[in-house]
Amino acid sequence: MCGIIGIVNTSGRISVDRTANALDIMASRGPDDCGVWRDGDILLGHRRLSVTGGDSGHQPMVSPDGRIAVSCNGEFYGYEGIREMLSADYGFSTDSDSEILIPLYLKYGIPGMMRWLRGEFAFTLYDKGTHTFYAVRDRFGIKPLCWWKSGTGDVIVASKAKAILEYGVAARWDIRALSQALTLHYQPANRTFFEGIRQVTPGCVLICQPDRQPREYRYWELEYPDTDVREGGISETEWVARTKEMLVEAVENRLRSDVPVCCHLSGGLDSSAVAGIMAAAVAKPVECFTIEFPEIASIYNEADIAKETVRYIGGVYHPVRVTQSDIMDNLSDAVYHSEGLAVNGHLSCKYLLNKHIRKAGFKVALTGEGADECFAGYPHLRKDLYETFPASGRRRLIERLYRTNLAITGTEIACGKSLDCSAISRRLGFVPSFIQAKAGIGFRIYGLLTEQARENLLTFDFPDELIRDLDKDNRLPAIHPVNASIFLWCKTALCNYILATLGDGCEMSSSVEGRLPFLDHRLFEFAASLPIDYKIKNGITEKYILRQAVRPYVTDVVYRRQKHPFQAPPLTCFFTSAIINRIHDELTSNGFLSLGLFDGERLSRLVRMIPHMDRVEQTAIEPILMLLLTVNEMSKRFRL
Helix, strand or coil, rough: CEEEECCCCCCCCCCCHHHHHHHHCHHCCCCEEEEEEEEEEEEEEECCCCCCCCCCCCEEEEEECEEEEEEEEECCCCCHHHHHCCCCCCCCCCCCHHHHHHHHHHHHHHHHHHHHEEEEEEEEECCCCHHHHHEEEEECCCCCCCEEEECCCCCEEEECCCHHCCCCCCCEEHHHHHHHHHCCCCCCECCCCCCCECCCCCCEEECCCCCCEEEECCCCCCCCCCCCCCCCCCCHHHHHHHHHHHHHHHHHHHHHCCCCCEEEEEHEEEEEHHHHHHHCCCCCEEEEEEEEECCCCCCCCCCHHHHHHHHHHHEEEEEEEEHHHHHHHHHHHHHHCCCCCCCCCCCHHHHHHHHHHCCCCEEEEEECCCCHHCCCHHHHHHHHHHHCCCHHHHHHHHHHHHHHHHHHHHCCCCCCCCCCHHHHHHHCCCCHHHHHHHHHHHHHHHHCCCCHHHHCCCCCCCHHHHHHHCCCCCHHHHHEEEEHHHHHHHHHHHHHHHHHHHHHHHHCCCCCEEECCCHHHHHHHHHHCEEEEEEEHHCCCCCHHHHHHCHHCCCCHHHHHCCCCCCCCCCCCCCCHHHHHHHHHHHHHHHHHHHEEHHHHHHHHHHHHHHHHCCCHHHHHHHHHHHHHHHHHHHHCCCC
């Protein structure tokens, strides 16, 4: 992957001399090469991580006649066939997959070319003939793309907000984005936490033309069937076979690279399946990197299961040992690189995982992200399913769900009081469990605000804004509640947290390209059409069809194991007095309280009570404190 910059400087007020600094601040995204192309008011910049194309992949790339220029961050799978199709009309001059963008655009234009692009990507393209500048982001938001517009109409686009700040844009909190994050954990999908700096919405194109306001065009959307009806003639065996075929193909495509490829491995089905398919596809042992928590023997430590998987596939095991002190010590750097907030120490863990991967000599890692969105793996989706069951059978299943998912109770499945989500209930007929859980975190956070801050936030109905923004055409009430929840999760948690903060932000901090087979859009579209009972069998077995499809590639333990989202052991459960004191000092510091949002005395009492809480309460309080700790780190690192 890479770091890109695009500038539309029609007023001449942007100091393009700062471009070198802006590119340098993204050096970890592209340590292997750097390039700038400029034509009058337009500038494209590029930092390259060399993965495919060898020495011929220098960017920005320009068409032979000088009309089209592109700067791309990402990978396009199946590009060889596209090159062959286009080669009769276009003379390719490099081996890079990115070069296909130019002839695709010349042949089909932006709307038409998008159907050919498959992968993780963000790119800028300038058409000198029509004076049109495009900024394009992939379907799910795997790759970040931020943009800012001046009062005079100039536009800066970059992979990271910090690069835009280098042009003299003032670093200030986007209070609306922060307020929504404090209420529901996630900022809107089209906003960053920096005032005035937005995100290109996943699946969209930002279009800039002379004398017109920048506008977004959506080229792809998540689609689900209106009713949960099984297609005639398709048996379970056929669903399994097709799932296996498409997943294997998605993994094999992502193994194509000019540099060695490794994988992230936990104790779960998703990453284990990817590792198993990799092992079947390559001639040498798969290098597997797993986070271990040596201080803690508990449900959070999946090392033994991962080791069994490595033995089963004949791979090589690389432990990445993380202590509770490591989580605190690396939180600041993880926040800086990801430009996001977190509810658990898994942010530091992902940062350290990729640091070890790069140190071991790898630039590319396959991950299991996206499987739970494809095949309904999260526990909160089972809770949503149970709301459709008769009351007589619902209670027992819900009790079992909570009993077996204590680690995520309060963060993904609701527990206790929450903020008002009645707007969502009126729209959908139910409140997705994960939104109720996030509103529960918000309820606790509101209790820590100053009186003035609480009054200000209570003037907004963030749940109402969320559902109106994400379901403008009122489609969600017509689809199954599980699919409606997946849709909302993808538009909030997936794009803004799992992919941006924990994914790309942590991966590219160490110049590691993450590849995500489960977010191959063809596989995802296929999975969207699965009957709900094939996603959650009998209301209990999540990812049922996927389990059957990958059965040959995983161990018996992994095959039978319930979904456990990756979480670091909560600092509020497994702590030392030094950690408690450090949290207390950070959250009662003059710098943090100067934000004017939080009440120092309430924060102090809460932190001092942690050693006296029971385990359930300690677990529930961790996302609140981690969210505030990461707000503090954002403020310090970016001087917000």
